[in-house]
Amino acid sequence: MSALFEPITLRELTVPNRVWMAPMCMYSAPVEGPDTGVVTDFHLAHLTARAAGGTGLLIMEATAVAPEGRISPGDLGLWNERQQQALARITAAITAQGAVPAIQLAHAGRKASSKRPWQGGAGIPTADGGWPTVGPTGEAFGDHPEPNELTVAQIRRIVDDFGAAAGRALAAGFQAVEIHGAHGYLIHSFLSPHSNRRTDEYGGSFENRARFALEVVAAVRAAWPAGLPVFFRTSATDWLTENAEDPRTGWAGEDSVRLAKELAAAGVDLVDVSTGGLVPDARIPTAPGYQVPFARAVREGSGLPVAAVGLITGVEQAEQVLTDGSADVVLLGRELLRNPHWANQAAAQLGAQPRWPVQYGYAVGR
Numbered sequence: 094m095s096a097l098f099e100p101i102t103l104r105e106l107t108v109p110n111r112v113w114m115a116p117m118c119m120y121s122a123p124v125e126g127p128d129t130g131v132v133t134d135f136h137l138a139h140l141t142a143r144a145a146g147g148t149g150l151l152i153m154e155a156t157a158v159a160p161e162g163r164i165s166p167g168d169l170g171l172w173n174e175r176q177q178q179a180l181a182r183i184t185a186a187i188t189a190q191g192a193v194p195a196i197q198l199a200h201a202g203r204k205a206s207s208k209r210p211w212q213g214g215a216g217i218p219t220a221d222g223g224w225p226t227v228g229p230t231g232e233a234f235g236d237h238p239e240p241n242e243l244t245v246a247q248i249r250r251i252v253d254d255f256g257a258a259a260g261r262a263l264a265a266g267f268q269a270v271e272i273h274g275a276h277g278y279l280i281h282s283f284l285s286p287h288s289n290r291r292t293d294e295y296g297g298s299f300e301n302r303a304r305f306a307l308e309v310v311a312a313v314r315a316a317w318p319a320g321l322p323v324f325f326r327t328s329a330t331d332w333l334t335e336n337a338e339d340p341r342t343g344w345a346g347e348d349s350v351r352l353a354k355e356l357a358a359a360g361v362d363l364v365d366v367s368t369g370g371l372v373p374d375a376r377i378p379t380a381p382g383y384q385v386p387f388a389r390a391v392r393e394g395s396g397l398p399v400a401a402v403g404l405i406t407g408v409e410q411a412e413q414v415l416t417d418g419s420a421d422v423v424l425l426g427r428e429l430l431r432n433p434h435w436a437n438q439a440a441a442q443l444g445a446q447p448r449w450p451v452q453y454g455y456a457v458g459r
Contacts, residue, residue: 096415097408098445101422103362103398105320106268108193109448110149111415112436115365115402115424116197116271116326118154120167120209130157130170131179140183143429144190147436147448151187152324152365152424153180155199155273158258159251161224162200162279165209166217171198172254177261184266191448195269196262197326198255198313202279203228203240203288228282229289229296235373248295248305251279256312263317270317271324272309272361276370280306281328284352285344285371303352307359314360322362324400327352329387330368332375343371346387350394357397365400365424366391379403382410389419400424408439 098110119139122130140151157163157170170176180196187194201207206223208215216237217223227247228240243251255272262270274280282288283305289296295304306325314323331343353364366388369377377383384403392399401420405411406428414420429435437447449457 095412095440095443095445097412097423097443098440101398103269103322106193106322108149109191110147110436110440110445111422112147112149112411112439113400113422113424114143114148114151114429115426116152116154116273117426117430118164118168120165122167122169124166127175129160130163130168130172131176132169132183136169137183137186141186141190142433144187144192145450145453146429146432146434147440148192148425148429149436150193150195150269152269152271153183153194153196153267155197155201155278156258158198158200158254161205161227162202162251162254163205164199164201164278165207166222167209168201171196171258171261171265174261177265180262180265180267184268188266190450193269194267195271195324196265196267197271197273198258198262199273200251200254200279202226202277202282203232203234203237204277207237228279229291232288232290234277242291245293245295249308252305252308252312255309256316259313259316263321269322269324270313271326271365272306272313273326274306274309275326275328275365275367277328277372278370280309281344281371284348285331287331287333287343288371299348299351303355306352307355310356310359310361323360324363324365325356325361326365326367327391328368328370329366329384329391331371332369332377333372346390349387349391353391353395353397357395361397363398363400363422364391364395365402366420367402381406382414385414385419388414392418392420398422402426408442411439412443
């Protein structure tokens with residue numbers, strides 16, 4: 094059997110294959126009124142199409158645990174009951190197609206209050222409809238407005254926000270939850286010594302910089318059933334320490350291995366290994382599969398299952414990532430935007446059984 098189409102079991106959840114959809118923001122929720130942050134028909138069509146295309150598990154885009162945690166005004170949210178109830182329609186549609194619904198919970202921190210990517214992505218000043226942002230300290234991300242340094246009491250409130258959002262995700266029908274600890278957003282900005290200049294119990298040493306992440310994991314795990322998995326997305330490197338011409342100190346690969354061991358002890362079941370996002374000017378040597386070696390290092394160093402992501406586009410390429418032991422799962426992003434039926438087409442190519450909807454199967458099988 095193809096490695097891509099072997100089921101995988103995490104705790105008591107079995108996913109039918111190892112072709113998963115990476116969380117990708119659509120920036121398309123209503124931006125004001127009672128429906129702020131609520132999923133729309135666009136999200137329903139977008140996600141159901143990929144589930145019908147044979148994808149095994151779909152991680153819904155970064156969903157803010159608080160209004161100020163949105164990347165853009167158009168981000169999804171899960172801080173109220175209206176948002177929760179609307180998401181139930183999404184999980185039911187994904188499940189009906191034989192796929193597993195998952196959701197990524199996030200707080201954008203100092204990268205919040207930004208314009209949508211197709212509007213340039215710049216920070217939105219409060220005078221223009223933005224909102225104050227927060228971070229471990231007051232250093233801004235690029236030319237974004239400076240964030241407010243979080244107090245310990247505010248940190249603990251955000252930890253509680255993650256736990257509450259996890260409870261709502263469960264009530265909405267999600268079967269896996271991912272904590273967004275990557276790409277320069279709030280948790281990552283606490284982890285990296287480049288952005289975390291605190292001198293209290295949340296800054297300085299590795300243990301202190303990891304404290305917030307582990308407290309969030311504990312809050313989510315407490316709200317999540319013992320039989321269902323929790324994932325954690327990490328940026329395995331800031332792409333700063335690898336650049337000999339750049340003396341800035343950042344988070345590096347060995348830090349992610351160390352963190353993964355702590356995450357395993359805290360109840361995380363899989364690490365989703367990405368990279369970058371902490372600074373706007375990092376030089377990233379992108380190429381097909383460029384992040385896969387980081388996934389392999391975390392897998393080998395921690396013993397935790399990992400997902401590999403980043404310019405994985407070809408069927409043979411994805412199969413090789415699993416067969417050579419680099420990862421347990423592959424996450425596809427842009428390739429699934431281009432081709433929602435990638436998984437079913439890959440299954441046919443590799444001699445596995447596609448999972449076409451009955452409405453399609455009688456035709457495509459001819």
